[in-house]
Amino acid sequence: MTTITVQNQISVMSPDDWEHFIEEWMTYRTQEYFDYERLGGAGDQGRDVVGYVDDPVGSNNYIWDNFQCKHYDKPLTPSQIWVEIGKVCYFSFNNDYPFPRKYYFIAPKGIGTKLSTYLKKPDELKSALYENWDNYCKNGITDTKAIILDSYLKAYIDKLDFSIFDKISIIKIILEHSKTQFHVTRFGTQLPKRPETPKISANVGDHELIYVKKLLQAYDSHSNDEIDTVNDLINYPKYNKHLKRSREDFLHAETLRAFSRDTLPKNEFEKIQSQILSGVIDIVEDDHSNGFDKVKETLREAKRLQLPTNLLSSCLTVNDRGGICHQLANNNEISWCEDEI
Numbered sequence: 001m002t003t004i005t006v007q008n009q010i011s012v013m014s015p016d017d018w019e020h021f022i023e024e025w026m027t028y029r030t031q032e033y034f035d036y037e038r039l040g041g042a043g044d045q046g047r048d049v050v051g052y053v054d055d056p057v058g059s060n061n062y063i064w065d066n067f068q069c070k071h072y073d074k075p076l077t078p079s080q081i082w083v084e085i086g087k088v089c090y091f092s093f094n095n096d097y098p099f100p101r102k103y104y105f106i107a108p109k110g111i112g113t114k115l116s117t118y119l120k121k122p123d124e125l126k127s128a129l130y131e132n133w134d135n136y137c138k139n140g141i142t143d144t145k146a147i148i149l150d151s152y153l154k155a156y157i158d159k160l161d162f163s164i165f166d167k168i169s170i171i172k173i174i175l176e177h178s179k180t181q182f183h184v185t186r187f188g189t190q191l192p193k194r195p196e197t198p199k200i201s202a203n204v205g206d207h208e209l210i211y212v213k214k215l216l217q218a219y220d221s222h223s224n225d226e227i228d229t230v231n232d233l234i235n236y237p238k239y240n241k242h243l244k245r246s247r248e249d250f251l252h253a254e255t256l257r258a259f260s261r262d263t264l265p266k267n268e269f270e271k272i273q274s275q276i277l278s279g280v281i282d283i284v285e286d287d288h289s290n291g292f293d294k295v296k297e298t299l300r301e302a303k304r305l306q307l308p309t310n311l312l313s314s315c316l317t318v319n320d321r322g323g324i325c326h327q328l329a330n331n332n333e334i335s336w337c338e339d340e341i
Contacts, residue, residue: 006174006187010108011073016040018071022049022106024182025173026067033065040069045096046087046141053101060095065102067168075112076105078128079136085129085165086137090147093156103164111167122162130154181264184311191263194315197255200247204230208250211330215243218291218336239292246326253323260312268311276324277333279305284334291336298334299325 013021019040026036026049033051040048046068053063068084070076084105092099105111111119118125129137133149141147177183184191204212212230219239220227227233233240260269280298288294302321307313328334 006189007108007170009187010170010174013071013108015069015071018108019048019069021177021186022067022069022173024180024186025177026051027180027182028176045091046084047097061098063101064098065104066100067104067106070105070107072107072109075109076107076115077112078115078118078132081105081115082129082132082136083140085125086133086147087141089129089157089160090137090141090153093153099160100164102166105165105167106170106173107167108170110170116167119165119167122165125165126157126160126162129157181262181266184263185265191311191315194259195255197248197252197319200244200251204247208247208330210332211250211326212243212247214291214329214336215246215295215326217339218295219243221290221337222292246322249319249323250326250330251323252317252319253327256312256315256320256323257327259315264311272307272310272312272316273324273327275307275310276302276305276321277328279307280325281334294336 010018010021019038023036023038026033029051030036032053034054035056036049036051038049039045047066048069049067051065051067053065056062056064066088068081070080070084072080085103088100088103091097105115118128130149138146138148147153178189178192183189216227216229216232219233219236219242223236223239227236227239230243233243257269280301283298283301284294286294288297299322302325303318305321307316310316325334329336
């Protein structure tokens, strides 16, 4: 784990990386929004990262929240946000987009005392905007023309609810970002503790049917008797115990897959699956006297493979390796018997 704190890493981000970080954080809040997107850059009309409460396509009155990303080496002051407030007032007046439901200022060093006071007193914030319009907004909202605070624009702003303007603590954002799949790779922090693998269910689930069917065929190819169903294993302790271990390993691997999906970027788990497939495929494709022997040799090899370092390496277990082989069988990437159906 890096000795540099997350807060210190955030403080030296570029403004562009800061916006990307907030966009990543938005994945934690996906259940609150229909959709979200990063708009920061030229022509964003005062919108950095936007959360749409409902579908904005084809609507002039959609509901949305704005997350304004300001990256400075000191707490935000009023002089740094007048033009941002001016933009959202002007462009909504101009019907480029609706006035937002909420507008959050997000800065690595937080909000200064004076701005914090204004945010608690919406009427004073609005009055101060009027007082500072000519100095900050008149020539700052757009490069193409001066935006005069005429009677029409002022009448529009008079009716706006300035209590929408607020802040979000950086500590809160860091804590929530730590629960996304981006945190470990962005900051080099340790993975959270892997969740315990639950006990297997008494009955084979629908998601297990393929690999379990393949195991039954492997047992059948090894036995002198016919084995078609799980119930047939009652009289075969060796196969019955093997199936139980296999189902436990499969559940271990499924738990690791879910853990990877929730804590790491896409495909980290799939990289391990690919490496294990590459490591065992020659054994799978070799000739064996029966499918059960092939299963056992393949799993033995999977459990002793030297795998490349991966973000999941620290929590990969022997059970996971065996379970991944059964996942590969479940995905029809490997087979135990030539005549599998």
